[in-house]
Amino acid sequence: MARSLDVVVTSVATRLMAVEAANAVAVIQPILADLVEHFHVDVSFLRSNDHDLKASILVAEWPVRPVVPDPDPLKVIYFADADPVFAISEHGKKPQVFRPEPATGEYQQTIEGGGGVPHSSMAAAPLVSGDVTTGVLGFVKFGDREWSSAELNALEAIGSLFAQVQARIKAEDQLRYLAEHDDLTGVYNRRALVAHLEDRLAAGRPGPVAVLFLDLDRLKAVNDYLGHTAGDEFIRVSAQRLREETASADCLIARLGGDEFVVVPRTACSAAEAEVLADRLHAALSERVAVDGEMLARTVSVGVAVGDPGRHSVSDLLRRADQAVLEAKDTGGNAVRVFTENMAMRTALRNDVELHLQSVIESDALVLHYLPEVDMRTGEVLAAEALVRWQHPTRGLLFPDSFIGVAESINLAGELGRWVLRRACTEFSDWRARGVGPDAVLRVNVSPVQLVADGFADRVAEILDEFGLSGDSVCLEITESLVVQDIDAARVTLAALKEVGVQIAIDDFGTGYSVLSHLKSLPVDTLKIDRSFVRDLGSSAGDLAIVRAIIALAEAFGLGLVAEGVETVAAAQTLAAHRCYRAQGYLLSVPLEGMAMERLLAQGHIELPFSTAEPLPR
Incomplete structure (x- = not known):
């Protein structure tokens, strides 16, 4: 036994x-x-x-x-x-x-x-x-x-x-x-999320499969104010709220790290149904949280995307949800966005720009177009504003809106701005050397990075000296919001630029009147009325009141005045009737390539498509 x-x-x-x-x-x-x-x-x-x-x-x-x-x-x-x-x-x-x-x-x-x-x-x-x-x-x-x-x-x-x-x-x-789990919150981690989605997206499985990407807005402020322990507690509470809100919906919850969560309904879910769930989670996570004796509230951005089993991969679906949440972030956060194909196109363009912009600047592959500034009484061409363009090999001509923001986000705005200033001065000095536009002014936009950079005025002086340009022949344009971001630094830089001799214009003036209290102490030569107040002149009494106030302000301070975005005869005649004669806009001329701008300067004037002597439209 x-x-x-x-x-x-x-x-x-x-x-x-x-x-x-x-x-x-x-x-x-x-x-x-x-x-x-x-x-x-x-x-x-x-x-x-x-x-x-x-x-x-x-x-x-x-x-x-x-x-x-x-x-x-x-x-x-x-x-x-x-x-x-x-x-x-x-x-x-x-x-x-x-x-x-x-x-x-x-x-x-x-x-x-x-x-x-x-x-x-x-x-x-x-x-x-x-x-x-x-x-x-x-x-x-x-x-x-x-x-x-x-x-x-x-x-x-x-x-x-x-x-x-x-x-x-x-x-x-x-x-x-x-x-498979996040050690801070106890919800699933990225590895478990990917495994779950791979199973759900396999051919033959029921669909569609919905993904909700949640990103807490500005959590860094909590970490900076109360410390990372408080930030971790805020994240733990957020995870618990997600569990509570999805308890009846049967969802997988995962934390991707930092302040990012992903919620995946375990059953087939349409985009509309997922958006309803996203709205509910958005509201739950926006409620106040008690942390270290403080009642804290953070908003959340939510991106929603759906994919079909056998057609979309895990990376496809997560990328779409990420694009949707970035769209919510870009509009200020605290919002729910559902993925669309237009988002994919914008994201593809942004990625293309981010990957290639540096080499484009270094290879001198950018081009400048010039927007003429015209006297609306005589048609005389007074100035040319340099506008950067990118002649993309597959996407065609890209305008600044497509790549300036990306340049700022990847710290290339300063380098791009230096390229624009140097190229504009190169072409402008060539025109001068050929006797073209001797009295015209070159206008160049200045980025925020350039304005606050040490030695910016010295670099401007070096470029002017290199190309034999006098300071009064160049006007640097700075947006109104840029001036007030750091008024003390702006005042110092603008004073240094005036010593160099260049002119200074405040671009997009009137968008907030935030620079009014500082205007008398800033060495400014010209105000440029923002196009948003010019577009509907002749039909908008409110815009006319603002424009008249800006005109009076410029006259009181002895400043030059240029109207942007003149696209209608009514707007042109209204401006001229109120003693604003210098203007830019498609009614007068579209932006021109360098050779065309040189020809226009040689011509000296344009044929005006209106008469400022005509009576004002009622």
């Missing part, structure tokens, strides 16, 4: 080596069946202890019950409610044999849930790991059975083997959890 028991224990040890979390029940059930046969008993079961739950949980049984009630009364048995047979398995360390009184039938009720065969007996071998009882291996005989000390020793050894298996499975589960 002893030798036979040794063989049984060895066999169990060998077979348990194949157990993993995924196949545990499939491997364990045949082992229990063999043990039932070997020990001549009727039932065997394996249970694990959940000491946090204070309960015994069924892992496997043999024979498998043909009908399992729902809920299964044997699945979870709480120690506080258990009969002595299961209660002792909470902390027991040695095998025990139980023989309930025949009259009570208590044990039989525990196993089968009802009355039945009396004189049942059970042997229970605890699963012990260190000082902790992690479960129990039980054997039931319908009728009495004597257990020898050798058999009990074998059960103890087998119980130890099962304890080792449970510990290994628990460790595997823990490693799997750590590999």
Whole structure:
């Protein structure tokens, strides 16, 4: 018998080596069946202890019950409610044999849930790991059975083997959890998200598959004000709110790192349905959060995208959701945006620009066009404003709106601005050398980076000297918002530029009147009325009132005045009637390539498509 028991224990040890979390029940059930046969008993079961739950949980049984009630009364048995047979398995360390009184039938009720065969007996071998009882291996005989000390020793050894298996499975589960979950919030991580989406997007799976990309707006302010611990707590609370809001929707929640989350409904979801969910999550995450005694609120930007199984990849879907959330960010954040194909086109253009702009500047592949400035009384060409263009090999002629913002975001705005100034001065000096436009002024826009850069005025002086241009022949244009961003730095730089001798114009004037209080202390020569006030002149009384105020302001300070965006005869005549004669706009001329601008300067004037002597439109 002893030798036979040794063989049984060895066999169990060998077979348990194949157990993993995924196949545990499939491997364990045949082992229990063999043990039932070997020990001549009727039932065997394996249970694990959940000491946090204070309960015994069924892992496997043999024979498998043909009908399992729902809920299964044997699945979870709480120690506080258990009969002595299961209660002792909470902390027991040695095998025990139980023989309930025949009259009570208590044990039989525990196993089968009802009355039945009396004189049942059970042997229970605890699963012990260190000082902790992690479960129990039980054997039931319908009728009495004597257990020898050798058999009990074998059960103890087998119980130890099962304890080792449970510990290994628990460790595997823990490693799997750590590999798939974010350690700060407990939600899934990027790896688990990608695996889930790969399964959902496989051909033949139901769709569409929706992805909601959530990015907390300006969380850096929380980190800077209260520290990163407070920022982490804010993120934890945000994750918990996502769990609560999606509890009824059955969603996978993942944190991509930082302040970014992704929510994926586990069932097919249309773009419209996903947008409704996004609105709900947007509202939930915008509510105040108590952190370190402070009531904090952050808004959130949400991007929504959907993909079709078998057609879109994980990277496709995540990229679309990311593009949508960037669209929300670019419009100020605190918004929900659903992906569109136009977004993809804009993103593709931006990426193209970001990847190639540096080489384009270095290879001198940009071009300048010039927008003439005209006297609307005579048609005389007074100035030329240099406008940068990019002759893209596949996208055609790109205007500044396509790449100036990208240049600023990747710290190329200063380099681009230097290229524009140098190229404009090169062409302008060539025209002068050929006797063209001796009295005209070259206008060049200045970026924020250039204005605050050390030594900017010195570099301007060097370029003018290099090309033999006098300062009064060049006017640098600075936007009104740029001036007030750092008024002290602007005042110093503008003063240095005036020493160089260049003219200074404030571009887009009137968009906020934010520079009015500083105008008298700034060395400015010209105000340029923003096109938004010029476009509807002749039909908008409000725009006319603003333009008249700017004209009066320029006259009071003795400043030059140029109107931008003149596109209608009514606007031109209205400006001229109120003593604003210098203007730019498509009614007068479109931007011209360098050679065409040179010809226009040589000509000296344009034919006006209107007469300023005509009566003003009512």
